[in-house]
Amino acid sequence: MKYDVVIKNGTIIDPKRKKSTIANIGILNGKIRAITREDMEGNIELDVRGKTVCPGIIDIHAHVEGDLDCARVLAAMGVTTVYNGNCGMSPENIKEFYNKYDSFLINQIEQIGHTTLREQVGVTDRYKSSSDEEVEKMKVILEEAFEFGVSGLSFGLEYVPGSSRKEVLELAKVAAQYGKLVSIHTRSDSYGGLSSLREAIDITRKTGAAVNISHLTYQFGMGMATEALHMIEEALAEGLDISVDSGMYSGFATSIGSAVFDEGCIEKWGCDYSSLIAGTGKYKGKRLTKEIYEELRRNYPDDTVIGMVGEEYEVFEILEKPYVMVSTDAGTLYDAGVPGHPQDAGTYPKFFKTMVREQHRITLIDAIRRCTYMPAKRLGLINKGFIGVGADADILIFDAKIIEDRADYPCFGATDTRPESIEYVFVNGVITVKGKEVLDISAGKTIKDKCLMWNWEQ
Ligand SMILES: [Zn+2]
Known part of the structure; x- marks a missing residue:
């Protein structure tokens, strides 16, 4: 038997079995077909002795939406599947999206965004709630999308402050x-x-939606x-179907024209304008002043701005919790192929480096589980997130001893610098990343589901 690819002598970490073992992997037609210590023959044979071999990373919170620049940056750190359509924003024509990107650098899964639904039924004012009639129209579009195989519904309530609790609950009921x-x-x-976290928890309590x-x-x-974690733990103890994702950075990024940066934001965060950094556009890398803030809001609403308003120790406090999955939030505006925030290029290497190697807060197996098996289960991806016979050959190979992020905030360095120690990334059995080079390959697929959501367990 000759395989397409044989990965030899790697330290395989399987987050499903929570085991680490040294063995060879045989890949055929995009699937893992054999795992053994015996010698195997392949058209491509890679000896990866001393390196970690784990499932490809599944990013449960991304905004790639078919953007190749973004996908390349993510793939370079080991992401093989992204869950798109977050924060209420999804592609305008979802069916077209699935067909258009069925051959892409990485695998993509979509949700329908609530803000997008509002726009589709003519509710363009973000400070206004939708009428009953408009909600009914949204429900029809949503049902059709679910029938088609779209995997979920997303809300970006901060971006549409006018949306009523009623419209949110009505749509969540459909989900x-x-x-x-x-x-x-x-x-x-x-x-x-x-109270906004309470609102989110109440959505599952009142509708039964996950x-x-x-x-x-x-x-x-x-x-x-x-306090937020405490609230979530109480909800979990109550048996509510809730999960959480979070990233490695304390400063978030979004477009300056969004409601997040509405007048009063400086007061609400208790910061001053210099805590806001332009991520893209003519002021890229600069700290904002009141004048620049006003100019960007007025003339460049799509420019990315980073709000350096978080506490770094809380990044760790959150990610230490065993129920939290790791996500990037990647895919805000790209400027000449470069992201406006280092999260797109650095999240997972930074997670492994900081949480596992430097601070010993979690084990490597657990760290891998939070980026692979947990999101796979949450998204009902029964063939992904583990290393076993029959699994899709989405595989990441890296050196756990030296893995490190190199991307930084735009005021300190380049946001897109490739991480250290990524050896190979496979998407559906095809080598897509080799060292720091992202190849011109399209082995990724769009993934639809048919309500295959697994029972969620802690
Ligand atoms: Zn968001």
Whole structure:
């Protein structure tokens, strides 16, 4: 038997079995077909002695939406599958999206965004709530999308402050009927804004929908992490179907024209304008002044601005929790192929380096589990997130002893510098990244589901 690829002598970490072992992997037709210590023959044979071999990373909170620049940056750090359509924003024509990107650098899964739904039924004012009639129209579009195989529904409530609790609950009910995940970017990100986390938790309590709380640090990592985590733990103890994702950075990024940066944001964060850094555009890398803030809001609403308003120790406090998955929030505006925030290029290497190697907060096996097997289970991806016979051959090979992020905030360095120690990334059995080089390959697929959501267990 001759395999397409044989990966030899790697230290295989399988987060499903929570085991680490040295063995060879045989890949054929995009799947893992054999794992053994015996010698195997392949058209390509790689000896990766001393290196870690684990499932490709599944980023449960991204905004790639078919953007190749973004996908390349993510793939370079080991991401093989992204869950898109977050924070209420999804592609305008979802069916077209699935067809257009069925051959792409990495695998993509979509949600329908609530803000996008509002626009589709003509609710363009973000400070206005939708009428009953408009909600009914949104429900029809949503049902059709779920029938088609779209995997979830997302809310970006902070971006549409006018959306009523009623419209949110009505749409979440549809997701619950179809067994689809509801991702929620909460309504508030400011001190004292924990009632918005209560609102998100209440969505699952009132509708029965499975809920994922998006980028927890960006919402509550400004002095509220302990209380937020406590609230989530109470909800989990109550048996509510809730999960959480969070990233490695304390400063979030979004477009300056969004409601997040509405007048009063400086007061709500208790910072001054210099805590805001331009990520893209003519002021890239510069700290804002009141004048620049006003100019960008007026003339360049799509430019990315980073709010350096979080506490770094809360990043760690959140990610230490065994129920938290790691995510990037990647895919804000790109400037000449370069992201406006280092999260796109550095999240996972930074996670392994800081949480495992430097601070010994979690084990390498657990760290890998939070980026692979946990999101796979949450998204119902039964063939992904583990290293076993029959699994899709989405594989990351790296050196755990030296893995390190090199991307930095735009005021300190380049946001897109490739991490150290990534050896190979496979997407569906095809080598897609080799060292620091991202190849011109399209082995990724768009993935639809048919309500295959697994039962969530802690
Ligand atoms: Zn968001």
